[in-house]
Amino acid sequence: MFLARLKRKLYKPRSKTIPLHRLAKLWLGVSTDNRPPQTGSVPADIPEWNAPELNSFYKSYVLPYYRVLGDSRAAIDQILHILDIGGNCPSVPPGEGEPCLEKIALRDHSIRVARFAVDMVKKAHRDHELLVGKVLIASLGHNIGLTTEGSVLGGNTAKSLLVLEPFISDLPFKQDIIEAIKTYNDNNPKGELARILRAANAAARKVELNTSRIFDGTANSLDLEKIKATINAYSMEDEK
Structure with a gap:
């Protein structure tokens, strides 16, 4: 029963991508019903998205830092x-x-990367709250260009930065986010944020590859230890 639900979660039907021009209303700062009030306190009504996994992620990884996120909140809300x-x-x-990996939805992958990234920062930094804003933006938005149609010079990395630009233009750590997304796949990522993103992305892909190989029939026989490890990885994600 659990494996069936897990398989349905991984192999979601693909939806149409969003033309870049449809993102214009977001770039112009038009608010949505899901966007919480821009105050220093936790919103009275927790925003809800259509995708349940976003609601779970928001409660576990955004709300706990709501007071310290400051101007990062608007960018995070727009990316979500x-x-x-x-x-x-x-x-x-x-x-x-x-x-x-084409069967893994971008939404699921982005959330998974963000979870790993925030957890890594929490373990490595005593004052991790000060870093969570840019970590969330970079990890949630590192492949956001895949949601749009068409192509641009520089591929999906350039397209992702194009989508993010209006949301991060006034943030003091804008350049850190740009460098992280541009270089996290390089052999020598530039800056701590790029290294965090690289490690979190690798951890997420490892989970996704192991799970996909279990279900796509590439294995000659079911590896019970691998299945157990994969289930434990998902269980730990759900508990956070």
């Missing part, structure tokens, strides 16, 4: 809104990476 609308697309560009 885009993932809610178009995040059911594949988490890799067509023809890139392992074919099985």
Whole structure:
């Protein structure tokens, strides 16, 4: 029963991507019903998205830091809104990476990367609250360009930065986010945020690859230890 639900969660139907021009209303700062009030306190009504996994993520990884996120909150809300609308697309560009990763929804992958990234920062920094804003933006938005149609010079990395630009333009750590998304896949990522993003993305992909290989029939026989490890990984995510 659990494995059936897990398989349905991983292999979601693909949805249409969002044309770049449809993001214009977000870039212009038009608020949505899901956006919490921009105050220093936790909102009285917790915002809800159509995707249940976004609601769970928000409660566990955004609300606890709501007071210290400051100007980062607006960018995080906008990214989550885009993932809610178009995040059911594949988490890799067509023809890139392992074919099985095309079955992993971008929304699920982005949330998983963000969870790993925040957890890593919590373990490594005593004052991790001060870093959570840029960590959430970079991890949730590192592949956000996949939600849009068309192509631009520089591929999906450039397209992701194009989508994020209006949301991060006034943030003091804008350049950290740009460098992280541009270089996290390089052999020598530039800056701590890029290294965090690289490690979190690798951890997320490991979980996704192991799970996909269990269900896609590439294994000659079911590896019970691998299944157990995968279930434990998902259980730990749900508990956070």
